[in-house]
Amino acid sequence: MKRNTWQREAVREALDRTDGFISAQALHSALHASGSPIGLATVYRALGDLASAGEADSLQSPEGEAIYRACSTTGHHHHLICRNCGLTVEIAADEVEAWAKRVAGEHGFTRAAHVVDVFGLCAACSAEIDGQ
Numbered sequence: 001m002k003r004n005t006w007q008r009e010a011v012r013e014a015l016d017r018t019d020g021f022i023s024a025q026a027l028h029s030a031l032h033a034s035g036s037p038i039g040l041a042t043v044y045r046a047l048g049d050l051a052s053a054g055e056a057d058s059l060q061s062p063e064g065e066a067i068y069r070a071c072s073t074t075g076h077h078h079h080l081i082c083r084n085c086g087l088t089v090e091i092a093a094d095e096v097e098a099w100a101k102r103v104a105g106e107h108g109f110t111r112a113a114h115v116v117d118v119f120g121l122c123a124a125c126s127a128e129i130d131g132q
Helices: 008-016 024-033 040-052 094-106 123-130
Strands: 058-059 066-070 076-082 087-092 115-118
Touching: 008 024, 008 040, 008 066, 024 040, 024 066, 040 058, 040 066, 058 076
Parallel strands: 076 115
Antiparallel strands: 058 066, 076 087
16 A cells, blocks of 8 residues: 555645546646645656545546546446536446446456546537537
């Protein structure tokens, strides 16, 4: 278990205050704007540790950048993520779970793992865009 340093705690607290997913660079900028001397490499390390410990969700944005969010659900789950405002909803995806297990088995795979995140526009952003 990693020891809890002031840097890791600062990253955890900043992540808790953030709505939706955020990149390490953006979180680092927010920390610096609030006066923290924490380095970017330390932010990356702390985010990786938090994700490994299940305290943060980590995924790749549609642009391929790693983004993070304080995890509010323990265990395996999936997300709906608004590409415009970043609103994130944790969802169950029983059909995806069954499909992944079946496809893996058909190909002789065991202990299969997967990541499914769905990017789209939330209702508010859709209405705003459609209303323009």
